[in-house]
Amino acid sequence: MSSADLEDTAAEEVSADSETATAMPAPGKTTGVRGLWGVVQRRFGAGALAFVVVAGLFGALFSVVTPPFWGHDEITQFGRAFQVAHGGFAPHKIPDDRGVAYGGQISVSIDAEMDYAFRDYNHKPDEPDPIVVDPSAYDALGAQPVSKQTKTMWFTNTAAYSPVPYIPAAVAIRTAQALDLNVGATVELTRLADLLAYLVIVGFALRSLRGYRVQWLAFTVSVLPIALFQAGTVTADTVTNALAILVSCLLVKGLFLGAKLTRPELVAALGATVLLPLCKPTYLLLAMLTVVIPANRYGLRGWRRWIPWGFAALGAGLFAVWMKQAAPTGDGMGLMRPAAQWHSVRPSDQLHHILSDPFQFTGTFFDSVWLRDQRWFTQFFGELGFAYVDVPALSIVACLLALAVSVGVAERMSWSPATRTRTWIVALTVAASVAMIYVTLYMSFSPVDYYLIDGVQGRYFVPLAIAFFAVLLRWMPLRLSDARGKIPTVGPAVTVVAASVFALSAALLKYNYFVWG
Numbered sequence: 001m002s003s004a005d006l007e008d009t010a011a012e013e014v015s016a017d018s019e020t021a022t023a024m025p026a027p028g029k030t031t032g033v034r035g036l037w038g039v040v041q042r043r044f045g046a047g048a049l050a051f052v053v054v055a056g057l058f059g060a061l062f063s064v065v066t067p068p069f070w071g072h073d074e075i076t077q078f079g080r081a082f083q084v085a086h087g088g089f090a091p092h093k094i095p096d097d098r099g100v101a102y103g104g105q106i107s108v109s110i111d112a113e114m115d116y117a118f119r120d121y122n123h124k125p126d127e128p129d130p131i132v133v134d135p136s137a138y139d140a141l142g143a144q145p146v147s148k149q150t151k152t153m154w155f156t157n158t159a160a161y162s163p164v165p166y167i168p169a170a171v172a173i174r175t176a177q178a179l180d181l182n183v184g185a186t187v188e189l190t191r192l193a194d195l196l197a198y199l200v201i202v203g204f205a206l207r208s209l210r211g212y213r214v215q216w217l218a219f220t221v222s223v224l225p226i227a228l229f230q231a232g233t234v235t236a237d238t239v240t241n242a243l244a245i246l247v248s249c250l251l252v253k254g255l256f257l258g259a260k261l262t263r264p265e266l267v268a269a270l271g272a273t274v275l276l277p278l279c280k281p282t283y284l285l286l287a288m289l290t291v292v293i294p295a296n297r298y299g300l301r302g303w304r305r306w307i308p309w310g311f312a313a314l315g316a317g318l319f320a321v322w323m324k325q326a327a328p329t330g331d332g333m334g335l336m337r338p339a340a341q342w343h344s345v346r347p348s349d350q351l352h353h354i355l356s357d358p359f360q361f362t363g364t365f366f367d368s369v370w371l372r373d374q375r376w377f378t379q380f381f382g383e384l385g386f387a388y389v390d391v392p393a394l395s396i397v398a399c400l401l402a403l404a405v406s407v408g409v410a411e412r413m414s415w416s417p418a419t420r421t422r423t424w425i426v427a428l429t430v431a432a433s434v435a436m437i438y439v440t441l442y443m444s445f446s447p448v449d450y451y452l453i454d455g456v457q458g459r460y461f462v463p464l465a466i467a468f469f470a471v472l473l474r475w476m477p478l479r480l481s482d483a484r485g486k487i488p489t490v491g492p493a494v495t496v497v498a499a500s501v502f503a504l505s506a507a508l509l510k511y512n513y514f515v516w517g
Helices: 003-023 032-044 046-065 074-085 108-121 135-142 164-178 183-207 215-222 225-231 236-256 263-278 281-292 302-336 347-356 358-382 393-408 417-444 458-475 490-516
Strands: 103-107 150-154
Touching (some): 032 046, 046 215, 074 103, 103 108, 108 150, 164 183, 164 263, 183 215, 183 225, 183 236, 225 236, 225 458, 263 302, 347 417
16 A cells, blocks of 8 residues: 555545544533443444444344244255254265255154144245134144154255354254254244354444444344344354354444454454354355455554455355365255246356356346336345245335435545545446346256246345445435534434334234244
């Protein structure tokens, strides 16, 4: 970095630090309740505290209201977590008369509830009948002890995931077995373990933005109904989303706000750089953005400035190793489709089509947008589990209000030749990550010569939202202000939290009504 860039960096950090000082109460200025609140706010941040309360409450409520194994792919997600809990880290091929298949062992009593749940949520009653046919059946199946007898189950789609995102669930499964919990308690404990991981990782991410108004943008994205619904069920997406939010928040602080990261934040950034690529391949490039943060923002000098690059190389290397290990599972993904299409998903043929005729792939992409963009938009806010319950329109409106206010009151991001180039890198990375979502699903889930890219869901874009809005804020000078021309702090924060709570409440009530009646 040139001396001019270093001067710009120093100026940006002074500006950011001064803004933080004005946004946070000075120590020793107040006493009593207000003084205590000031200390708590300085130490943890209002956004982080609000997140832990709101996400903890609604995540737990979703975990209780959602019938066992009704989350997104929760049957196969739990199967993979059960395999990881018992030392099965690599994909394990299983016999299947239909074709290539991967899976593992599962307790027969857990499988019994899985089988009932699968038949139940695929049953489509006429309105206004609830989707759950017999609530007492779940009580009876959940009351059974976790049998030591096991059977082979299919989960090719989740066998491709590394053990990393299943660590909280695996720990919970082993804990449940040690405590001799029944089937229902085991499932619930596993869900709560995922929720706890989400609270800890995202809570730390929001704490890193304490004192900055942009924390409310991160808060809004973190408590979207779809994010908390997934956090309340067993899925690899919970840890994936949390690590993506962590990377994004640290990127906003270190690059766009021009502030120095603390030592714990440095450790978190380096850890996320390695772990996020092992959660889902589509977010590999997002994890690599930690190298875009200037080394002096990490507090690194001399040869140490290359440490983030070393961890990025490690993360990319481990990603490549795992992808080679998991690549054969792609040949079995067709079994997730209707019987007529079991052998129509051929990743090698799809890759050949992309490379030999990119214009055809581009046409298929645009056809997919015209046919499905409205579904992706709704799913970004919430299509809840395999009951396929869309969050109500009121929830979407409330989320849009929270997003508009949180974007409108965010800080003006730093501007210099160095950050200008890095902003373009972030923007191109977000665009490339979106492209990777489509390419991955085109190759691994869409039949050859299919008319669209199948399997894309709006929830896949949530991990990229904060980085996207950060770039937008970097280029968009417009901000909300009061009658005095100042950007308020308390009012917008209250509005964002209230709108988010309203959105979550409406989504929870609608889901409960549709599922249980």
